[in-house]
Amino acid sequence: MYDVTSKHQRFVLSQTSFAFASMADRIDVLDNINGWGLNVFKSLKGVSGQTWNDLWSAIGNYTNSGTSVAFLMMDLTTGAGVSYNADSYFESASTIKGPYIAALNMYMPWVLESWAGTMYETILNSTNETYAALRQAFEAEPMYRLAKETHAWDFNWDSWYTYYSPRMLAKLWTGMADYFMSDRQNAWWCRDIYSSNNWITSRPELSWKGCTIYAKSGWLHGDPTVHNEGCLVMDGDHPYLMVVMSIAEVSNNGWKMAHLMSVLDRAHSEII
DSSP states (O other): OOOOOSTTSOOOOOSOOOSSOOHHHHHHHHHHSOSSSEEEESOSSOOOHHHHHHHHHHHHHHHTTTOOEEEEEEETTTOOEEEESTTOOEEOGGGGHHHHHHHHHHHOTTHHHHHHHHHHHHHHSOOHHHHHHHHHHHTTHHHHHHHHHHTOOSSOTTSSSOEEOHHHHHHHHHHHHHHHTSOOTTHHHHHHHHTTOSSOSHHHHTGGGOOOEEEEEEEEOSSSOEEEEEEEEOOTTOOEEEEEEEOSOHHHHHHHHHHHHHHHHHHHHHHO
């Protein structure tokens, strides 16, 4: 693999793309991407020079103001993607609620009958109190099982809130994507709520695409300050997942994430 960490280089080439990837294939890709620098992986096409420069410019929107950002985007059909500092760790904030509620429905589907309202509020409005009630009732078992299935071991899955990297969150979202796109029990419920919840950046930014976007964001004010989001963009025959994590203040810097997501969407169209 040819690594690129300089903005003067255009892209990284590794082995060719593969079609109709299974979840195991996707996890294998995520296990092996370069964790540092700006990289394009699993694509023979790469990205255009303009998009490469725009990615660096979007990164610069953060770094030039003294904040940091990291991201990972991967097409679920080909395995092709783009990453930047994918092994940087950030406070999870409320992004952790996304995989936790999905895992509850994946591994303990009977909880929907009694806990639907509590789970709904946790995803719809990211309510901390309802999330706490679920963690107290069901503890770490759902997150443990999702982390085990997706090889997302490098974070403290036992904690209500934790630190993890774009690589770890992308692995969790890969498992969630496999579930959301299935006919498994309660998948319909998750598709409904994760596609209509509040405080999402990707959905309004990419609304022009006219496709469904499942997402969960998270942010903190103060120490630490973070603004994160994980999402699944159902882009025709090439759905892709996208994770962006930063230490930027959401109220003043939300436009930075929106702009970065727009550039990553363009990169996606070029690498597949």
